Amino acid sequence: MTTNSTTQTTAPAALWVNLGYQDAPAALDFLTAAFGFEETARYTEEGTDKIVHAELRWPGGGGVMLGSAGAGELGVPPGVGCVYIVLETADDVDALFTRAARAGATTVRSPRDEDYGNHDFVVQDPEGVYWSFGTYAGQ
Numbered sequence: 424m425t426t427n428s429t430t431q432t433t434a435p436a437a438l439w440v441n442l443g444y445q446d447a448p449a450a451l452d453f454l455t456a457a458f459g460f461e462e463t464a465r466y467t468e469e470g471t472d473k474i475v476h477a478e479l480r481w482p483g484g485g486g487v488m489l490g491s492a493g494a495g496e497l498g499v500p501p502g503v504g505c506v507y508i509v510l511e512t513a514d515d516v517d518a519l520f521t522r523a524a525r526a527g528a529t530t531v532r533s534p535r536d537e538d539y540g541n542h543d544f545v546v547q548d549p550e551g552v553y554w555s556f557g558t559y560a561g562q
Contacts, residue, residue, distance in 0.1 A: 445501045447474035448489040457526035502551035513542035520544045
């Protein structure tokens, strides 16, 4: 197994999302460019670019684990999932939507205000996973 990991810069995350991708290397590139994740680990099958396990950290805490279809990550099917991430302000939400759109995310719902006080948007990454960012942090 080939490894490539970096030093952890934040406290250990208590919650991880786990996703599978047909093209995990491209997914890593997209998720860092579109949303600002930091790649902290990448483990590939010897002699291939198939990712057995990779980790992305979210600057505000938490992270995403992912891998290539059929190469690890609990057999999670590609393109399945919906992730919601809390941002601090509506301006942060709007700025991230612009960044994601420029990186090629497919708009599902543009930024909007919800009746319950959330300001959010929803996009899909190139393999169909839904990514939602908003200001609602729960009760």
